[in-house]
Amino acid sequence: MEEQLKELKKEALEEIATVSDFNQLEAARIKYLGRKGKLTAFLRTLGNLPASERPRLGRLANQIKEEIEKALQEASLKTQKIASELKGKKDLIDVTQPGLREPLGHLHLVTQAIFEIERIFSQLGFYRVRYPEVETDWYAFESLNMPPNHPARDEWETFFITPQIVLTPHTSSGQVREMEKGKLPIKMINLSKCYRRQSDVSHLPMFHQFEGLYIDKKVSITQLKGVFDYFAHEFFGPERKIRLRPFHFRFTEPSFEVDIDCSLCKGRGCRFCKAGWVELGGAGMVHPEVLRAGGINPEEYSGFAFGWGVERVYMMRSHLKLPDIRLIYKNDLRFLKQF
Numbered sequence: 491m492e493e494q495l496k497e498l499k500k501e502a503l504e505e506i507a508t509v510s511d512f513n514q515l516e517a518a519r520i521k522y523l524g525r526k527g528k529l530t531a532f533l534r535t536l537g538n539l540p541a542s543e544r545p546r547l548g549r550l551a552n553q554i555k556e557e558i559e560k561a562l563q564e565a566s567l568k569t570q571k572i573a574s575e576l577k578g579k580k581d582l583i584d585v586t587q588p589g590l591r592e593p594l595g596h597l598h599l600v601t602q603a604i605f606e607i608e609r610i611f612s613q614l615g616f617y618r619v620r621y622p623e624v625e626t627d628w629y630a631f632e633s634l635n636m637p638p639n640h641p642a643r644d645e646w647e648t649f650f651i652t653p654q655i656v657l658t659p660h661t662s663s664g665q666v667r668e669m670e671k672g673k674l675p676i677k678m679i680n681l682s683k684c685y686r687r688q689s690d691v692s693h694l695p696m697f698h699q700f701e702g703l704y705i706d707k708k709v710s711i712t713q714l715k716g717v718f719d720y721f722a723h724e725f726f727g728p729e730r731k732i733r734l735r736p737f738h739f740r741f742t743e744p745s746f747e748v749d750i751d752c753s754l755c756k757g758r759g760c761r762f763c764k765a766g767w768v769e770l771g772g773a774g775m776v777h778p779e780v781l782r783a784g785g786i787n788p789e790e791y792s793g794f795a796f797g798w799g800v801e802r803v804y805m806m807r808s809h810l811k812l813p814d815i816r817l818i819y820k821n822d823l824r825f826l827k828q829f
């Protein structure tokens with residue numbers, strides 16, 4: 491019995507000597523002095539001992555208990571000291587430590603696309619312009635050969651401020667405004683916001699278009715095709731092909747829709763594109779009536795124009811199959827950080 495007690499004391503004091511934090515200290519206390527602790531268990535069995543042994547072993551056990559308590563107290567002071575030293579270290583200011591950087595954002599994906607489109611056309615000598623987002627009926631429709639009540643206007647789901655004032659429904663509104671500056675030749679890219687009364691998974695009430703207008707003497711369809719080829723190779727990749735498909739717009743004659751070969755199936759035809767081509771946007775040779783509206787003599791000058799959607803071409807390039815195009819303007823960082 492006595493040997494066991496001495497063993498217990500040795501074990502306890504050795505363990506307590508290695509304690510370095512409050513959790514270990516508490517664990518040691520419970521292990522020896524807790525309700526189910528080793529020494530407590532021994533004290534409980536004292537009653538079973540022969541009466542001759544009881545007083546001596548009882549005294550010894552109590553003595554050991556006191557020693558363990560004392561050791562625990564010392565260990566407690568030690569752990570407090572360690573803890574406050576650690577805290578002291580934390581509170582110290584290291585003046586040589588580099589500062590914390592503020593998180594740095596980046597340009598919105600549409601701004602990135604706009605800058606790139608601007609760069610590509612500037613290499614061909616096109617300069618960027620911007621025209622009002624609130625526009626008169628004249629520039630938005632009438633000057634573009636769409637007289638009042640003409641059914642073609644229905645294609646532009648227009649926001650009306652008053653019967654004569656609209657939110658610019660397309661960048662084509664900038665064509666006659668540019669002509670009115672009176673400088674020829676014209677080689678503009680009007681890259682601006684447009685508004686239409688549409689909001690669903692594939693339409694935004696506010697979006698961007700880029701409108702090219704080239705007016706000079708003897709401008710031809712061949713040049714139009716050359717400019718589109720250049721843009722397609724720069725923006726989508728050198729292996730891509732475009733084609734012109736006859737169409738009808740009131741402000742161009744002839745008019746085309748411009749398609750680019752589908753990058754997923756390489757023009758063979760797949761579920762995404764159906765027939766191997768996907769539509770980029772509209773284009774054509776500027777209608778003589780539009781030139782006249784801008785004060786330019788159609789006998790002397792000719793030109794081509796095109797108007798395509800920024801969000802649309804960007805999504806076509808990156809194969810973004812957004813479940814909802816409105817995500818682009820939701821300002822959700824989890825989405826925006828990916829671009």
Ligand code: DAH
Pocket residue numbers: 659660661662701702739741742771772773774775795796797798
């Ligand atoms: N403005 C037309 C639209 O928003 C696109 C367009 C078609 C622009 C033909 C043009 C053009 O300059 O020639 O749908």
